[in-house]
């Protein structure tokens with residue numbers, strides 16, 4: 208590995224050693240102590256390097272800046288501190304596999320765990336790269352600590368290369384991304400960027416520029432209960448009505464029957480007795496008009512059931528979750544335009560993708576900070592087969608460098 212990759216790698220190993228698993232049932236902010244520990248470590252390191260305005264706020268979010276040395280927009284670079292709770296994130300010991308030549312990578316001999324290009328075909332795009340995996344006992348935590356390592360190494364590069372002209376580069380490391388709660392605490396006024404990028408995601412060249420529109424709903428069914436022997440023409444049974452509502456939704460509009468930019472309704476929970484039932488679910492669609500139509504279609508099903516079961520009372524509530532950032536990014540195209548140019552100049556074939564989920568960037572975009580997501584050079588996140596390519600990490604570094612240089616005048 209070259210010097211740049213070595214710097215990124217050494218930082219990554221240091222950050223990966225801190226257990227920052229977030230916790231969905233915790234009410235603390237951040238949800239776990241380890242995130243504060245890593246945040247403090249990063250703040251100290253960035254102060255040492257010479258970043259300006261280094262701060263870790265009361266919620267554990269880290270902010271810092273590389274001050275401008277030229278005119279240019281203020282560009283934000285974001286990554287997250289936490290790792291997912293689905294798999295062990297404690298005692299992570301990254302293993303280096305130098306100069307990958309294709310074929311299988313043994314993650315753990317003892318557990319017979321093999322990382323193969325058959326199941327991870329993108330490995331074959333990394334011939335000659337140094338690959339990093341975990342040791343079979345944990346996830347790797349490259350999601351998103353390699354993002355952090357790339358960003359800090361990039362800031363260090365700018366600070367030691369004053370000949371590179373750039374506007375203000377704002378850096379922030381967020382909390383609790385994996386449980387979806389952290390971004391709400393992000394302080395846009397403090398950050399003051401014109402646009403930003405999250406460095407967090409798989410597959411070199413895949414750019415998330417859109418995401419689902421998302422609502423959740425709760426349907427309440429009140430029935431009419433009586434002795435089943437005398438129930439004719441009278442009983443309204445919420446157990447059956449709930450099942451009837453769920454099965455009336457078209458089968459080709461479910462998560463298990465849709466892909467790409469097709470939306471769905473997911474029924475997630477039903478609790479039912481003879482006197483009442485509650486059905487919970489979510490609605491997802493990239494297209495806002497079709498998203499609204501899905502909710503109208505659900506309302507229509509409820510109307511039909513109200514007519515079919517006059518002795519039951521059926522109501523529902525819809526709660527807004529998040530919206531597609533695509534419209535924001537198209538309205539303020541600078542972030543995406545500069546990114547596309549940087550990718551082309553770097554020789555990366557790219558594809559604009561609408562994510563089948565939400566991203567922190569989506570929420571930030573909708574709050575006024577256009578924030579597409581750039582891949583962070585890892586794959587297979589959230590499990591023991593997570594891997595990263597240091598060749599890709601360097602690519603990401605170079606793409607960010609071009610973005611920052613190209614934006615400055």
Ligand SMILES: [Zn+2]
Pocket residue numbers: 287350351384407408
């Ligand atoms: Zn992530």
